[in-house]
Amino acid sequence: MTLRAPLTIEPAPHVHAGTSVAWIMLHVVIALIPACVFAVYLFGLAALLTLLVATLSCLAAERLLQRGSAFTLADGSALVTGLIYGLTLPPALPLWMVAMGGFVAMAIGKTLFGGLGSNAFNPALVGRVFLQAAFPAAMTGAWLTPLAAERFVTLPEATLTGPFLAPASGSYDALTGPTPLGDWKFAGGETSTFDLALGFTSGSLGETSALLLLLGGLYLVWVKAANWRIPAAILLTVAICASLLHGIDPQRYPSASFMLLSGGLMLGAWFMATDPVASPLSAAGCWIYGLVIGLLVVLIRLCSGQPEGVMYAILLGNALSPHIDRWTQPRAYGAAGGGS
Amino acid sequence: MWGRSAFRGGVTPATHKAQTQTQRIRQFPFAPLLEVPLLQHAGRPALPVVREGAAVERGAVLGRADGERSVPVHAPAAGRVQRIALMPSVTGAMVPGIYLEPFPGATQEVASGTACDLATATAEDIINAVQAAGIVGLGGAAFPTHAKLRMPPERRVRLLIINGAECEPWLTTDYRVMLEQPADVVLGVRYLLKATGAEAVVLAVEEDGREAGEAVLAAAPEGMSLKASFLPTRYPQGAEKLLIRALLGVEVPAGGLPIDVGALCINVATAAEIGRLLPFGRGIQERVVTITGPGVLDPGNYRMPIGTPLRFALEQVGTAADVTRVFLGGPMMGQPLASLDVPITKGISGFVAFTSAEYRDAGRVQPCIHCGRCVQACPMTLNPCQLGLLARHGEVETMRRDFHLDACFECGCCAYVCPSHIPLVQEFRAAKAELRRLAAHAVTEEKS
Numbered sequence: 001m002t003l004r005a006p007l008t009i010e011p012a013p014h015v016h017a018g019t020s021v022a023w024i025m026l027h028v029v030i031a032l033i034p035a036c037v038f039a040v041y042l043f044g045l046a047a048l049l050t051l052l053v054a055t056l057s058c059l060a061a062e063r064l065l066q067r068g069s070a071f072t073l074a075d076g077s078a079l080v081t082g083l084i085y086g087l088t089l090p091p092a093l094p095l096w097m098v099a100m101g102g103f104v105a106m107a108i109g110k111t112l113f114g115g116l117g118s119n120a121f122n123p124a125l126v127g128r129v130f131l132q133a134a135f136p137a138a139m140t141g142a143w144l145t146p147l148a149a150e151r152f153v154t155l156p157e158a159t160l161t162g163p164f165l166a167p168a169s170g171s172y173d174a175l176t177g178p179t180p181l182g183d184w185k186f187a188g189g190e191t192s193t194f195d196l197a198l199g200f201t202s203g204s205l206g207e208t209s210a211l212l213l214l215l216g217g218l219y220l221v222w223v224k225a226a227n228w229r230i231p232a233a234i235l236l237t238v239a240i241c242a243s244l245l246h247g248i249d250p251q252r253y254p255s256a257s258f259m260l261l262s263g264g265l266m267l268g269a270w271f272m273a274t275d276p277v278a279s280p281l282s283a284a285g286c287w288i289y290g291l292v293i294g295l296l297v298v299l300i301r302l303c304s305g306q307p308e309g310v311m312y313a314i315l316l317g318n319a320l321s322p323h324i325d326r327w328t329q330p331r332a333y334g335a336a337g338g339g340s
Numbered sequence: 341m342w343g344r345s346a347f348r349g350g351v352t353p354a355t356h357k358a359q360t361q362t363q364r365i366r367q368f369p370f371a372p373l374l375e376v377p378l379l380q381h382a383g384r385p386a387l388p389v390v391r392e393g394a395a396v397e398r399g400a401v402l403g404r405a406d407g408e409r410s411v412p413v414h415a416p417a418a419g420r421v422q423r424i425a426l427m428p429s430v431t432g433a434m435v436p437g438i439y440l441e442p443f444p445g446a447t448q449e450v451a452s453g454t455a456c457d458l459a460t461a462t463a464e465d466i467i468n469a470v471q472a473a474g475i476v477g478l479g480g481a482a483f484p485t486h487a488k489l490r491m492p493p494e495r496r497v498r499l500l501i502i503n504g505a506e507c508e509p510w511l512t513t514d515y516r517v518m519l520e521q522p523a524d525v526v527l528g529v530r531y532l533l534k535a536t537g538a539e540a541v542v543l544a545v546e547e548d549g550r551e552a553g554e555a556v557l558a559a560a561p562e563g564m565s566l567k568a569s570f571l572p573t574r575y576p577q578g579a580e581k582l583l584i585r586a587l588l589g590v591e592v593p594a595g596g597l598p599i600d601v602g603a604l605c606i607n608v609a610t611a612a613e614i615g616r617l618l619p620f621g622r623g624i625q626e627r628v629v630t631i632t633g634p635g636v637l638d639p640g641n642y643r644m645p646i647g648t649p650l651r652f653a654l655e656q657v658g659t660a661a662d663v664t665r666v667f668l669g670g671p672m673m674g675q676p677l678a679s680l681d682v683p684i685t686k687g688i689s690g691f692v693a694f695t696s697a698e699y700r701d702a703g704r705v706q707p708c709i710h711c712g713r714c715v716q717a718c719p720m721t722l723n724p725c726q727l728g729l730l731a732r733h734g735e736v737e738t739m740r741r742d743f744h745l746d747a748c749f750e751c752g753c754c755a756y757v758c759p760s761h762i763p764l765v766q767e768f769r770a771a772k773a774e775l776r777r778l779a780a781h782a783v784t785e786e787k788s
């Protein structure tokens with residue numbers, strides 16, 4: 001028996017846990033599928049097209065903008081950004097706006113910062129915030145009533161509005177039902193917990209089914225593709241604050257279950273705040289980060305003119321993340337101040 | 341009493357121990373030519389005391405210790421000294437060594453020397469006998485054991501830790517030694533207790549080596565207060581500093597030694613060798629080595645003569661056709677070999693052969709996604725993510741000053757879990773080398 005020379009030299013460790021960036025992204029996609037399917041069931045063709053255009057625009061942007069020859073589509077991060085971005089959108093948004101936001105998400109939210117691993121903010125949120133700033137009317141009016149009879153055969157007029165044209169004024173009114181948070185903020189109505197959990201409400205594509213998002217999120221932390229401390233900290237903070245406030249003044253403040261299940265909280269807490277790149281490193285850091293986001297959500301929702309604050313809360317959390325990292329630097333074994 | 345509190349972090353790779361754990365230690369044949377380095381330990385090489393062409397007995401001294409930081413080297417076989425010359429070593433450096441041709445028909449009886457009697461010997465006698473037997477840390481570090489035992493007078497050993505926590509996957513040397521030589525281990529521990537005056541002794545074993553630990557306990561004579569601590573099976577449990585954390589609840593201060601917190605760690609195979617050799621005044625001529633891995637046809641534990649060339653060893657146990665990687669030690673910290681033309685030395689507890697089917701990291705590196713897995717895994721509670729970032733920017737001084745690079749013992753946990761497959765350990769090694777270069781440079785600057 002002779003041994004073939006030469007041997008390959010590779011540095012230790014010679015084994016690996018088996019995870020990869022693509023592996024993590026794949027699990028995020030799997031976790032998002034139920035919510036996507038439900039969105040299409042609820043809002044029909046319009047939702048399907050919105051998700052498709054959102055995803056494809058992100059993929060196309062990544063392909064066009066990536067530097068050098070590195071084939072970065074394979075890591076799946078653009079696909080994940082596209083899906084999450086799509087889920088933050090209202091269902092009847094003109095498709096050209098959807099595509100534009102997708103490009104902005106990848107170009108400004110990711111490539112400008114240096115690509116995968118360097119983005120300071122969650123790229124999907126950057127795209128969404130851009131749309132909110134650029135097209136406030138469309139972003140706050142393009143809701144659809146869930147389970148409309150014709151949803152699989154007709155498209156809302158607004159969806160196919162020509163590029164750079166605003167949807168005809170008045171085209172929304174016929175379709176729109178108010179979102180639960182908007183309804184509560186502006187009209188004082190509180191949607192039932194049951195409808196919120198199951199998702200039979202109007203809202204962004206991924207805002208509606210809290211339950212499916214929760215399931216997806218639990219799957220994510222179960223396979224260890226996301227850090228469980230972040231959603232745990234956010235949801236706990238919101239729940240505790242809301243219960244306290246509701247206990248003090250039930251007329252003014254909604255119940256904890258309403259706060260947890262409405263709006264973009266589930267999507268944000270499980271899928272956007274957990275973006276590893278823009279969240280802290282250490283366990284302690286993740287708790288602080290989640291706490292801050294939770295407090296901001298409560299603050300913005302209850303004390304500002306906006307009905308929803310998850311998006312801004314996460315962006316602020318992202319901005320704070322490097323600082324949290326600095327405050328929560330782990331103490332090295334044997335360094336001063338240790339032992340017992 | 342000695343708690344089970346684990347250290348923070350660590351990883352749990354597949355252990356792959358079953359294959360070799362159940363097999364008895366087998367005696368390995370002599371290679372036609374043994375390559376015995378005079379430097380097999382951390383310190384100064386031994387000085388040859390034989391001439392080329394001389395016939396030597398098995399166990400005879402080939403090289404004597406050159407001062408306190410050195411140990412003698414003994415003949416692994418009765419044979420003829422063919423040549424005294426530089427020879428390749430596993431580190432890649434050339435070291436002085438002796439080429440020994442075993443006599444084919446010899447009885448290979450081991451020569452005995454001056455016995456060290458446990459009952460009558462003083463602590464100093466034992467420490468000298470340990471040095472004379474050429475004993476070094478058999479767990480891998482190969483630090484001369486007598487130097488560890490001879491401690492500054494103001495230091496006391498509160499706890500003597502016999503390290504049987506064989507946390508590297510694949511390796512089962514310590515397990516088999518404990519199981520098959522429990523009496524040697526116990527005797528070795530008694531020598532060590534007398535030499536150090538330790539207040540207490542504990543045998544540390546991982547949960548998956550429980551039977552072996554219990555075998556040693558059963559061999560302890562009545563009245564001997566030998567305890568065992570069964571620790572969670574978690575890599576790198578066997579690392580000295582983490583064992584101390586787990587057993588004593590204290591940390592060894594940065595830059596300090598275990599003795600600073602009253603602990604002394606001795607590998608269990610080292611203890612067994614002390615118990616086996618000292619009563620006869622013999623020296624180390626062989627050691628137990630795990631030869632395993634998917635590329636090995638007859639994996640197992642072998643008692644191998646020191647100086648056996650790795651190529652000969654692998655040919656004896658048979659290898660798969662497509663062995664592409666061989667490394668010394670386990671897969672987490674094992675040193676990759678460029679060449680098989682290097683000999684087995686005292687510090688080698690095993691080697692593993694991988695085929696082309698095994699996992700490879702190369703070519704999969706992606707940017708750091710800041711996921712924090714490395715931070716959670718680092719048993720020294722460092723920040724490998726930040727360290728890696730700084731390494732890639734060449735900021736080695738910041739790595740040392742603000743991020744405790746010196747505390748990193750290259751255990752590999754961070755690189756093992758990194759989803760971006762960043763060769764973190766390699767980056768840290770390079771940074772340490774750069775720091776050493778800068779320090780040396782600073783010294784020369786000062787002198788001139």
Ligand code: SF4
Nearest residue numbers: 718748750751752754
């Ligand atoms: S190799 Fe160093 S930095 Fe990485 S986990 Fe081990 S001790 Fe920590």
Ligand code: SF4
Nearest residue numbers: 708709711712714758
């Ligand atoms: S495990 Fe790798 S990707 Fe994750 S933070 Fe550490 S270095 Fe970065």
